[in-house]
Amino acid sequence: MLPGLTCRPLTTDDVPAWADLLDRAAAVDRPHVRDSPEWLRRTLTADGFDAATQSLAGVDADGVLRAVAVVELRLGDLAHLRLPCDGVVDPDRRGRGVGRALLAWGERAARERVARRRRDLGRDVTADLQVWAGEHRDDVARLCARAGLSPLRYFSTMRRTLPTDQVPPEPQVPPGLRLVRFDEHGTAGLRELHNAVFADHWGSQPLTETDWQRFVVGNPEFRPAWSWGVLDADGVLLAYANVYAHESDWPTLGFAQADLGTLGVRREDRGRGLAQVLLAAVARRAHEVGMAAVSLDVDGENPSGAVGLYERAGYVRVHGDVLHAKGL
Structure with missing residues (x-):
C-alpha cells in the first residue's frame, strides 16, 4: 500500500515515534504549529475514533516509523461531514509515491466512514475530504490537485x-x-x-x-x-x-x-x-x-x-x- 513500507494501524505505543517523525518533518516543512504527544494520544483514544480503520502507519524494515495518516470525523457532524486527513512522510522517504499512497488511503478510509455515518443517520448528507496545509506548502498543493482536491478556504x-x-x-x-x-x-x-x-x-x-x-x-x-x-x-x-x-x-x-x-x-x-x-x-x-x-x-x-x-x-x-x- 505504501511503497517500500509495511502498513498497519497506529496504536498509542506509536505516539513517541509519531512525535519523532513529526520533528524530522518539521525541520524541512517549517510548520506553523505542532501537535504535542499528548494531543496525538488523545486523537487515537477519542470517542468515536476507530484506529483500526482511521489510521495508517508505515514502517521500514528496521521498524522505524516513516509515514502516518489519520482521518477524523467529529461526532457532532450531522448536517455536513468534515473528514480531515492529516498525514506526514519522513523527508528521507519522499519522492517515492508514499504521499500519494497515503492520500489515496485517506480517501478510501473517509468514504468508508462517510458511508457508515450516513447509514447511522438514515439519510444522505454532504461530506468533504479535507487536507489542511500551510500556504507555503506547494508540494501538498500539487499532491492535493492530483487527487482531485481544490483550495476551498483560506485562513x-x-x-x-x-x-x-x-x-x-x-x-x-x-x-x-x-x-x-x-x-x-x-x-x-x-x-x-x-x-x-x-x-x-x-x-x-x-x-x-x-x-x-x-x-x-x-x-x-x-x-x-x-x-x-x-x-x-x-x-x-x-x-x-x-x-x-x-x-x-x-x-x-x-x-x-x-x-x-x-x-x-x-x-x-x-x-x-x-x-x-x-x-x-x-x-x-x-x-x-x-x-x-x-x-x-x-x-x-x-x-x-x-x-x-x-x-x-x-x-x-x-x-x-x-x-x-x-x-x-
Missing part, C-alpha cells in the same frame, strides 16, 4: 506582540455587565453559547458534549485562568474568549505565547464592544503570566468582520493556511 494566523515594558490597558466593561475569568466562574453555559454563536460560520457544526470535552474544556492546553466571559446583571453569559497554551510550539517560535482559540459574542449583543473587552482582557492577562504575544486563527471570509476587529486591536498577519477539499 490567517494573526499575532499581537506584548512588550514586557508595556502593560496592556484594562478592559473597559460596559455598565451593568461583569467580566469573569473561567477558572473562578466556571464554564456553565459556554458550550451552548459557542454552538449558537458559530451557527452561521462556514463549516461549523454543533459540538457535542464529548467533542466539547475533547477539544475545549478537557483539552490539556486549555487555560481557564487566561480565559474570559462577559455576564449580564442576571448572570447570563453574553460573550467569551477561550485561551490555550500550545507549549510544543514555543521552542520553534522562540518565545511563549497565548493562543486565542475562540472568541464569540451572542448575536443580540453584538455591536456593544464586548469583543474589544475580551481582547483587552486576554492581552492583559497574557502579559501578566509572562507571554510575549497572543496568537489567533481567523477565516479570511469570517462573516462577523473579525479580521478588521483584530487588526484594530493590534494583531498582524504572520501565516496563512489553505483548506483543500473534495466532495465525497
